[in-house]
Amino acid sequence: MSRTVIFQLLRMKRRLFLKPSCSKYLNYFFYHYIATQRRKRRGSYFKRLKTKLTFKSLRSLPLIQSIIMANGVDPVFGVNLRDLMSDDGVIFNYGNEIDENDHERFKFDPHVNFTDDELLKFINLDISDDERDDDSDDRDNDDGKKCKATVLPGLNFDKIKEKMQNLRDDGKIKKLILQQGVGNIIPANSLVTVKYSGYLEGQDNPFDSTYHRKSVSRFRLSYSELIWGLDLSIQSMRKHEVSLFLIDPDLAYGEIGCWPTIPGNSEVMFIVQLTDYNDNTETDDFKLLEPVDRKVFLKIEKSIKQSLLTGANNYQRGQVKLAISEYKRAIDRLENSHLDNDEEExxxxxxxxxxxxxxxxxxxxxxxxxxxxxxCNDVVNKTAKTYFHYGRALIKMGEYQEAIEKLNLGLKMDPHNKEMTKELNLADKLQRFSLIIKQNMQSSCLNVAKLSSDAKNQEYRKIASEFCDNFTINNNIMREPFPNKIDPLLRDIIRKIALLKGIKVTSVDKDGKIDFYLEKSNYQ
Incomplete structure (x- = not known):
């Protein structure tokens, strides 16, 4: 039975939306097939099987007898769900009738739950000849080195343990290095940046994975932010290392587990990639303070400085949102602190x-x-840098005159700042361009005043569309005010055209005067 059929079975399972109890049998079958192929030569282990498939039989029949493919049933589109749930069930047969030309299409289909190489691309274990099946493309090289084989998570954990070493004397954490790291082993209280996936035995999908979220996670070690076994595991790593860990239930989720995802007394497997770490020990000293001491500026000053340093490191690595969180945390802690004298202030x-x-x-x-x-407005000791970013923000808001004023203040503090001069020229250019557009719109209102109602509407729609398009293509601004002193009809048409183009329209009350703005969808 070819591997193509396995992927066809998997597609059928997803099409049928089987209950979890039924889906479990299917998953076990796929794992059993792949594991068995390692040990079986080209034999007749998988022949055409035939039985009656109902939800009741899926729960009661032996494993292999519960999974079958049918005579006349398209494995891609599956069967009628009503027939499958009926008391009579559905008869399935399967064989190798799938076109082998479809193999690549199914292998790389995004809806397939797993492929050999993609699910655990880092797990390459040395295997000997007797563990390798005849269909493997991996062969011993001329130097006599062992071949490499990708191991699926459905493989019994006991098989993986043979390749691993104990991290603890009691054997409750086992480790296999898949990619060597650099430098020294990280300190026990480091702030780590990791990518990871966590698996239960016999499951193809991880119960937690940063790869699925397409992100990284950051944790402070030794601060109970992770399960204890994973925390201890990461403490054994070096920067850029990729390792596989098997963790005993006592150091994972215990007897209770984490239902419904993780049953009690479950051994878990983690693949961890340590991308970066910060070994500064002051970052979270704040957490070690007593609640009363957390409001004393003198006692939190060091942790605040370290938070600012951590935020700067995050920004330099491109982790801007993490930097924002770090700066906001520092601000909250500062603003809740008490001062004793002018020097502290x-x-x-x-x-x-x-x-x-x-x-x-x-x-x-x-x-x-x-x-x-x-x-910027909350900065107490404003610098040239403050006014530069104040002006840049005002430019994006379409407040060009205010931006010019702030940038001029910054230029007085730092007359030779080329970036400041460049930003000032940009503000002046955008202001003149905006003024020309608004003057043209105002004069257009006068020119169409004598036109018929239909002609006026048509002309106004053209003006409004051009105004919205100019705003959309301008990457320097996030918001643009409506021109003043224009025909109310034109203003209404601009609002309608903007909404049709996916542009937000907002209004601001300034001293009793309502001003309207175009805003891009991600404006904040």
Missing amino acids: NRYNSLLSRAYQNLAVCYNKENMPRKACIA
């Missing part, structure tokens, strides 16, 4: 200004100009 203002200023930089990077303006 000066140090407090310096740290708070750094935090808000760096927060504004991050907000501008993430195209959140409104939040960047709020952060």
Whole structure:
């Protein structure tokens, strides 16, 4: 029975939306097939099987007898769900009638649950000749080295344990290095950045995976942010290392487990890639303080400085959202602290200004100009850098005149700042361009005043469409105010055209005067 049929079976399972109890039998069958192929030569182990398939029989029949494919049933589109759930059941037969030309299509289909190489691309275990099946493409090379084989998570954990070493004397954590790291073993209280996937025995899909989320996770070791077994496992790693860990239930989820995903007394397997770490021990010293001490500036000052450093490191690595979280955490802790004297107040203002200023930089990077303006406004000791990012945020908000004023203040503090001059020229250019557009729109309103109603509507729609298109293609701004003193009819048409083009329209009450703005969808 070819591997193509296995993927066909898997597609059928997904098409049928089987109950979990039925789906479990299917999964076990696939794992059993792949594992057996390692040990069986080209024999007749899998012949055409035939039985009656009902939900009741899936729960009661032996494993292999519960999975069969049918005479006249398309394995891609499956069968009628009503027939499958009936008391009579459905008769299935299967064989090798699938066109082998479809193999590649099914292997790389995004709806297939797993492929040999993609699910655990890092797990390459040395296997000997007697463990290798005849269909394997891996052969011993001329140097006599052992071949490599991808191991699926459905393989019995006992088989993997043979390749692993104990991390603890009691054997409750086992480790296999898949890719060597660099440098020294990381400190026990490091702030780590990892990618990982966690598996239960006999399951093809991880119960937790950063790869599925297409992200990384950051944890402080030794602070109970992870299950204890995984925490201890990561403490044994080096930077850029990729390792496989098997963790005993006592150091994982215990007797209770984590229902419904993880049953009690479950051994778990983790594949961990340590991408980066920060070994500064001061970062979370705040958590070690007593609640009363957390409000004393003198006792939290070191942890605040370290939080600012961690935020800067995150920003440099491109983890802007993590940097935002770190700066906001530092600000919250500072603003809840008490000061004893003027000297502490000066140090407090310096740290708070750094935090808000760096927060504004991050907000501008993430195209959140409104939040960047709020952060700049909260900076106590404003610098040229503060005014630069204040002006940049105002440009994105379409407030060109205010942006020019802020940038001029920054230029007075740092007259030779080329970036400041460049941003000032951009603000002036955009202001003049915006003014020309608004003047043209106002004069157009006068020109069409004498036209008929239909002709006026048509002309206004053309003007509104051009206004919205210019806003959309301008990557320098996130918001644009409506021109003043235009025909109310044109303003209404602009609103309608903008909504049709997916542009938000908002209004702001300024001293009793309502101003309308175009806003891009991600404006914050």
